[in-house]
Amino acid sequence: MKEAATTTLLALDAHGGDYGPDVTLPAALDALELEPRLELALVGLPEAISEAAKVDHPRLRLIEADSVLAGDARPVAILRQGAGSSLGRAMELVAQGNVQGCVSAGSTVALMALAVKQLGPLRGIHRPALMSAIPSADGSTSVLDLGANLNVDARQLVQFAIMGSVVRETDERSMPRIGLLNVGHEETKGRTVVREAHERLRELPLNYVGFIEGHDIFAGRVEVAVCDGFSGNLLLKSSEGLARMLFEELRASLNSSPRARLGGWLARPALQDMLARLDPGKHNGAPLLGLRGVVVKSHGNADRAAMVHAILEAVNEARRQVPGRIEARIEQYEAGESN
Amino acid sequence: MKEAATTTLLALDAHGGDYGPDVTLPAALDALELEPRLELALVGLPEAISEAAKVDHPRLRLIEADSVLAGDARPVAILRQGAGSSLGRAMELVAQGNVQGCVSAGSTVALMALAVKQLGPLRGIHRPALMSAIPSADGSTSVLDLGANLNVDARQLVQFAIMGSVVRETDERSMPRIGLLNVGHEETKGRTVVREAHERLRELPLNYVGFIEGHDIFAGRVEVAVCDGFSGNLLLKSSEGLARMLFEELRASLNSSPRARLGGWLARPALQDMLARLDPGKHNGAPLLGLRGVVVKSHGNADRAAMVHAILEAVNEARRQVPGRIEARIEQYEAGESN
Numbered sequence: 034m035k036e037a038a039t040t041t042l043l044a045l046d047a048h049g050g051d052y053g054p055d056v057t058l059p060a061a062l063d064a065l066e067l068e069p070r071l072e073l074a075l076v077g078l079p080e081a082i083s084e085a086a087k088v089d090h091p092r093l094r095l096i097e098a099d100s101v102l103a104g105d106a107r108p109v110a111i112l113r114q115g116a117g118s119s120l121g122r123a124m125e126l127v128a129q130g131n132v133q134g135c136v137s138a139g140s141t142v143a144l145m146a147l148a149v150k151q152l153g154p155l156r157g158i159h160r161p162a163l164m165s166a167i168p169s170a171d172g173s174t175s176v177l178d179l180g181a182n183l184n185v186d187a188r189q190l191v192q193f194a195i196m197g198s199v200v201r202e203t204d205e206r207s208m209p210r211i212g213l214l215n216v217g218h219e220e221t222k223g224r225t226v227v228r229e230a231h232e233r234l235r236e237l238p239l240n241y242v243g244f245i246e247g248h249d250i251f252a253g254r255v256e257v258a259v260c261d262g263f264s265g266n267l268l269l270k271s272s273e274g275l276a277r278m279l280f281e282e283l284r285a286s287l288n289s290s291p292r293a294r295l296g297g298w299l300a301r302p303a304l305q306d307m308l309a310r311l312d313p314g315k316h317n318g319a320p321l322l323g324l325r326g327v328v329v330k331s332h333g334n335a336d337r338a339a340m341v342h343a344i345l346e347a348v349n350e351a352r353r354q355v356p357g358r359i360e361a362r363i364e365q366y367e368a369g370e371s372n
Numbered sequence: 373m374k375e376a377a378t379t380t381l382l383a384l385d386a387h388g389g390d391y392g393p394d395v396t397l398p399a400a401l402d403a404l405e406l407e408p409r410l411e412l413a414l415v416g417l418p419e420a421i422s423e424a425a426k427v428d429h430p431r432l433r434l435i436e437a438d439s440v441l442a443g444d445a446r447p448v449a450i451l452r453q454g455a456g457s458s459l460g461r462a463m464e465l466v467a468q469g470n471v472q473g474c475v476s477a478g479s480t481v482a483l484m485a486l487a488v489k490q491l492g493p494l495r496g497i498h499r500p501a502l503m504s505a506i507p508s509a510d511g512s513t514s515v516l517d518l519g520a521n522l523n524v525d526a527r528q529l530v531q532f533a534i535m536g537s538v539v540r541e542t543d544e545r546s547m548p549r550i551g552l553l554n555v556g557h558e559e560t561k562g563r564t565v566v567r568e569a570h571e572r573l574r575e576l577p578l579n580y581v582g583f584i585e586g587h588d589i590f591a592g593r594v595e596v597a598v599c600d601g602f603s604g605n606l607l608l609k610s611s612e613g614l615a616r617m618l619f620e621e622l623r624a625s626l627n628s629s630p631r632a633r634l635g636g637w638l639a640r641p642a643l644q645d646m647l648a649r650l651d652p653g654k655h656n657g658a659p660l661l662g663l664r665g666v667v668v669k670s671h672g673n674a675d676r677a678a679m680v681h682a683i684l685e686a687v688n689e690a691r692r693q694v695p696g697r698i699e700a701r702i703e704q705y706e707a708g709e710s711n
Contacts, residue, residue: 180555184563214606216602247607247608247610247611248613251614263563264602264603264606267603271607274588275611278591282649283643293641296635296642297635299631303632304626311621
């Protein structure tokens with residue numbers, strides 16, 4: 034518990050996302066309330082900063098930015114205009130070592146582009162990966178990559194597994210179960226690159242359970258599910274879409290007759306418990322892994338509570354020094370491999 | 373309506389799948405009842421055939437097979453032992469022109485291997501694709517490929533789109549909406565092969581709506597969603613797993629207190645309507661497209677009603693002469709392309 038005794042410093046992009054400071058400022062204050070040893074640097078446009086100054090919280094630093102990146106900005110524009118933006122300034126604080134990490138609801142493209150440019154990848158990491166936790170029967174399963182790497186080689190898939198394992202370790206002895214997504218559980222199935230990664234993963238001191246299929250994610254068979262970014266992105270977005278459709282169908286069916294409405298009213302507390310348990314906001318906060326600093330992406334439409342979760346994810350990763358651990362683990366495992 | 377006036381002949385593999393003749397025979401009789409101009413050839417082991425002979429249905433022909441392929445048989449074993457198996461004999465009937473198509477609950481690997489060997493692909497088709505319809509807000513969306521082609525090139529993705537369009541056309545004038553699954557809607561996003569297919573699809577006289585994302589499948593934005601088999605397989609299996617988890621959560625929450633139980637009891641008719649609407653059995657029957665004959669795969673665990681759906685899918689494709697239409701369309705579109 035030595036880690037908890039020191040202060041954690043994080044930067045928070047006040048803008049990016051759908052609601053900006055209306056969500057980020059209250060969420061920042063909530064997080065500071067929950068975490069007495071946290072300091073936040075809120076980075077925003079002058080008007081957002083002067084609004085935040087009225088609060089005058091002793092652990093909330095305020096940093097002005099010149100601009101805000103558009104949600105649909107292209108990489109070229111991001112790299113050209115990024116430096117003075119709220120996200121760019123937040124990354125700068127990480128790069129200069131003033132804070133340990135940053136949180137933003139900006140676009141994945143913007144976070145990735147500026148993180149790679151301003152922080153750079155860890156030693157041994159070719160490209161960072163985006164990971165997100167999704168609700169499962171057993172709690173949650175973290176899936177990576179979710180779109181940062183559309184085409185991957187076997188070495189990258191192995192690195193995803195190592196990085197995911199580090200993030201999901203809750204203490205020194207925990208061994209998160211890692212699975213490699215494939216089209217079947219059998220060894221002979223799947224793409225060459227996936228079978229190659231499978232062979233390498235079996236040699237490493239990870240809790241690697243082998244190939245898994247899509248349904249294993251939700252059955253809670255693993256803590257970490259590894260795949261290329263194209264598949265991961267489809268999987269995440271289709272799951273969101275399916276869940277939304279099913280909840281809408283449920284709502285409609287509980288409104289389809291007076292009897293169903295009465296039933297729905299009686300069942301409401303139980304159904305609300307269920308929704309709370311499955312609430313994706315509870316898992317908001319997707320780390321970009323493999324960078325020289327903690328970077329956590331929030332959903333663009335995160336509300337106050339969801340944004341607090343994203344901040345706490347960054348707090349947790351910063352305290353556990355996830356970037357340093359990943360670098361050490363990659364070095365150790367890849368050195369062992371080449372023997 | 374001229375097509376409906378002639379008799380449709382199909383072969384049905386009595387085995388394969390989890391229940392064998394206990395499901396296939398009653399399903400065959402149901403389908404014959406529903407379709408007065410259908411004739412079925414039930415292909416099975418002698419004991420299944422003598423059981424079926426007791427029914428003595430005038431439109432149910434009985435064909436003996438020597439063996440049944442194991443559900444987990446590998447391609448080599450399938451090709452070696454396939455000929456005398458119930459699935460192999462069913463395919464043989466198609467290959468010899470005795471029937472227009474066949475239906476089996478056997479493994480995808482077995483269906484694909486024997487279909488390619490015994491029927492062969494249509495002219496111009498490199499590899500067949502597996503397509504399945506999944507429930508959406510608007511009815512259903514057909515997704516292909518679902519695992520027959522783990523790595524694809526742009527030409528294959530275009531062929532998937534053409535084949536999917538032919539299957540979903542309900543009459544001569546209907547133009548099913550086709551989408552290409554990608555990591556974003558923007559033209560600049562995604563893998564090279566997907567962007568290349570996008571450029572070609574825009575030139576063809578299809579109702580091509582452009583890139584779609586995972587959630588668009590369930591929002592009912594398209595009738596046909598095209599992707600490589602690796603992604604499609606993950607998408608299908610993860611959707612099944614998520615739906616199962618959510619229904620189990622719903623059941624548990626409606627059992628969590630006396631009040632919730634009463635609510636659940638009152639809402640039950642409405643919830644059952646919802647489940648019936650979303651029942652994947654209603655969409656059972658996944659065609660293997662691009663072959664010289666209709667081949668429809670049933671889920672291994674299909675019950676009687678689901679098996680009937682698979683048979684009716686094959687009836688529909690045989691009546692509409694889907695294989696011939698696909699061949700003509702591929703020829704026409706690819707000729708136009710090379711101009």
